[in-house]
Amino acid sequence: MTSLPKTTGKKLGLVTDLDICVGCHACAVSCKEWNAGGHSAPLTDTNAYGKDPSGVWFNRVHVYETDDGENTRTVNFPRSCLHCEQPACVTVCPTGASYKREEDGIVLVDAEKCIGCKLCSWACPYGAREYDADDGVMKKCTLCIDRIYNENLEESERQPACVIACPARARHFGDLGDPDSNISRLVERRGGYALMPETGYQPVNRYLPPRARKDQAGDTGTADHLDAAENVDSGHSFFNWLDKALSR
Amino acid sequence: MDPAYSVILFTSSSGAGYGLLIWLAFTRLSGAWALSPMVAVIGCLVALALITTGLLSSTFHLGHPERAWRAMSQWRTSWLSREGVFAILTYPAALVFTAGWIWDAVPPIAMTLAASATLILSLVTVISTGMIYACLKTIPRWHNRWVVPVYLAMAIASGGLLFTLVLAASSAARQQTLILVMVVLLISWMTKWAYWRFIDRQEPASTTGTATGLGHLGTVSQLEAPHTSENYLLKEMGFSIARKHATKLRRMALNLGLLLPGIMLVLAGMSNGFAQLVLLSAALVLGLAGIVVERWLFFAEARHAVTLFYGRSL
Numbered sequence: 001m002t003s004l005p006k007t008t009g010k011k012l013g014l015v016t017d018l019d020i021c022v023g024c025h026a027c028a029v030s031c032k033e034w035n036a037g038g039h040s041a042p043l044t045d046t047n048a049y050g051k052d053p054s055g056v057w058f059n060r061v062h063v064y065e066t067d068d069g070e071n072t073r074t075v076n077f078p079r080s081c082l083h084c085e086q087p088a089c090v091t092v093c094p095t096g097a098s099y100k101r102e103e104d105g106i107v108l109v110d111a112e113k114c115i116g117c118k119l120c121s122w123a124c125p126y127g128a129r130e131y132d133a134d135d136g137v138m139k140k141c142t143l144c145i146d147r148i149y150n151e152n153l154e155e156s157e158r159q160p161a162c163v164i165a166c167p168a169r170a171r172h173f174g175d176l177g178d179p180d181s182n183i184s185r186l187v188e189r190r191g192g193y194a195l196m197p198e199t200g201y202q203p204v205n206r207y208l209p210p211r212a213r214k215d216q217a218g219d220t221g222t223a224d225h226l227d228a229a230e231n232v233d234s235g236h237s238f239f240n241w242l243d244k245a246l247s248r
Numbered sequence: 249m250d251p252a253y254s255v256i257l258f259t260s261s262s263g264a265g266y267g268l269l270i271w272l273a274f275t276r277l278s279g280a281w282a283l284s285p286m287v288a289v290i291g292c293l294v295a296l297a298l299i300t301t302g303l304l305s306s307t308f309h310l311g312h313p314e315r316a317w318r319a320m321s322q323w324r325t326s327w328l329s330r331e332g333v334f335a336i337l338t339y340p341a342a343l344v345f346t347a348g349w350i351w352d353a354v355p356p357i358a359m360t361l362a363a364s365a366t367l368i369l370s371l372v373t374v375i376s377t378g379m380i381y382a383c384l385k386t387i388p389r390w391h392n393r394w395v396v397p398v399y400l401a402m403a404i405a406s407g408g409l410l411f412t413l414v415l416a417a418s419s420a421a422r423q424q425t426l427i428l429v430m431v432v433l434l435i436s437w438m439t440k441w442a443y444w445r446f447i448d449r450q451e452p453a454s455t456t457g458t459a460t461g462l463g464h465l466g467t468v469s470q471l472e473a474p475h476t477s478e479n480y481l482l483k484e485m486g487f488s489i490a491r492k493h494a495t496k497l498r499r500m501a502l503n504l505g506l507l508l509p510g511i512m513l514v515l516a517g518m519s520n521g522f523a524q525l526v527l528l529s530a531a532l533v534l535g536l537a538g539i540v541v542e543r544w545l546f547f548a549e550a551r552h553a554v555t556l557f558y559g560r561s562l
């Protein structure tokens with residue numbers, strides 16, 4: 001059914017910390033690895049080892065540069081389905097293959113019903129849907145529906161593959177509809193934001209903005225004894241010498 | 249947006265078909281023109297053939313054509329589904345309407361009802377086609393008030409060019425009628441002109457800075473793309489034609505779609521018999537070519553919000 005549920009019991013989603021994402025693509029690769037055998041399998045690759053490879057991925061990691069005239073910054077930016085609350089990707093679907101689950105808000109495609117008209121991918125502003133030309137159906141992030149409820153996995157493993165894979169712990173999973181959940185508190189504390197609110201799609205996922213640079217951040221809370229080495233006088237001429245020699 | 253030939257073919261061919269049905273049904277209801285019944289039947293059949301060609305072309309373009317029937321189910325929310333439902337509903341009405349011209353078994357009241365239903369359903373189907381595009385907020389050059397009028401006007405104008413042949417074959421292609429078709433053609437391209445003016449002046453509501461939410465850090469540009477070669481998103485939604493080419497093609501569309509058919513219609517008004525038929529056929533072919541170029545541009549000039557994430561602009 002492409003009519004949207006009025007409310008969803010939970011609002012499961014992801015939070016991505018742009019301050020600490022190192023852009024290693026581990027989340028994207030791990031997503032590909034899990035989902036190539038999961039709910040939406042296979043994620044077809046064409047010409048994988050040729051000159052012009054292409055394939056279906058649910059997660060893509062962009063790298064942006066910001067420039068305010070004085071300073072530039074590099075921001076790594078993973079992009080995947082945001083499991084929107086008002087997703088037109090669902091309402092435009094003519095077959096009912098696309099739907100939003102009432103119990104947890106996850107947006108899915110029923111591969112048995114999809115006719116591969118591609119309209120849903122046109123309706124998604126975030127580029128979260130990729131067509132599998134081999135299967136003739138649309139594919140997208142499932143929030144690892146086959147992991148998060150999977151009783152065959154250890155409790156700690158019942159999280160999306162991208163969250164588990166991230167070596168920097170830049171990705172978090174949880175119920176963004178519950179204001180007291182850890183993930184909601186994290187969003188609150190860090191001023192997490194939704195992408196392109198002007199679309200009216202109301203994404204569930206949030207991004208945590210890069211923190212202010214050290215020179216603009218005021219008191220960073222660093223303990224005095226950890227501050228720059230030149231301020232340290234150990235009282236020992238040997239150590240002072242060593243400090244100077246090593247600081248050169 | 250990628251200008252897929254199946255969609256261009258579908259919208260122009262079925263648009264012309266519905267346009268012709270609109271003219272024929274209007275003629276039947278108003279009695280504005282005296283058509284020879286046999287010619288009217290052939291006209292109806294040509295219209296249905298054009299519609300069917302369009303529908304089949306878009307169906308075979310699907311990943312799973314054998315599941316196409318499922319597309320009728322979500323009419324509550326989806327304009328694509330509504331288009332499918334209206335397109336299918338048009339068939340029974342149009343078939344009764346076609347038969348009614350020559351078959352006495354269709355009583356006049358049924359014929360009037362069938363003509364009305366054909367007229368209304370044809371209009372609504374074309375409007376639904378326009379709405380499929382106009383409802384997409386992700387593509388500002390489609391999400392505006394000009395898209396549906398353009399689809400409707402182009403369908404009626406191309407149907408009008410077809411209709412002149414029906415008239416000529418019924419020896420009823422008088423000068424006033426050809427002038428009327430010319431005016432309709434002019435209005436349709438004026439609507440398109442208004443659309444072009446509108447998209448040329450549209451201020452993009454989003455940039456890479458607003459899309460990523462990083463704008464407060466300064467100008468945002470893409471330093472490194474997520475993948476080394478094109479993916480589905482860029483192939484399907486990243487296609488964009490350079491402005492200077494678009495300007496040339498717009499001129500070409502106007503020449504093919506308006507100027508040349510206009511000249512042919514004027515000449516046809518001054519001739520009769522076989523010469524008139526040839527001139528009107530030329531007007532039709534040129535007019536349709538103009539619409540195909542216009543439709544190609546409709547896709548090629550449209551930019552999708554996802555390209556913002558790839559550092560492009562809307």
Ligand code: SF4
Nearest residue numbers: 081082084087089124
């Ligand atoms: S991010 Fe795109 S695919 Fe995912 S729910 Fe939102 S609109 Fe749909």
Ligand code: SF4
Nearest residue numbers: 093114115117118120
């Ligand atoms: S491609 Fe499949 S899921 Fe997407 S709109 Fe078409 S039928 Fe629905």
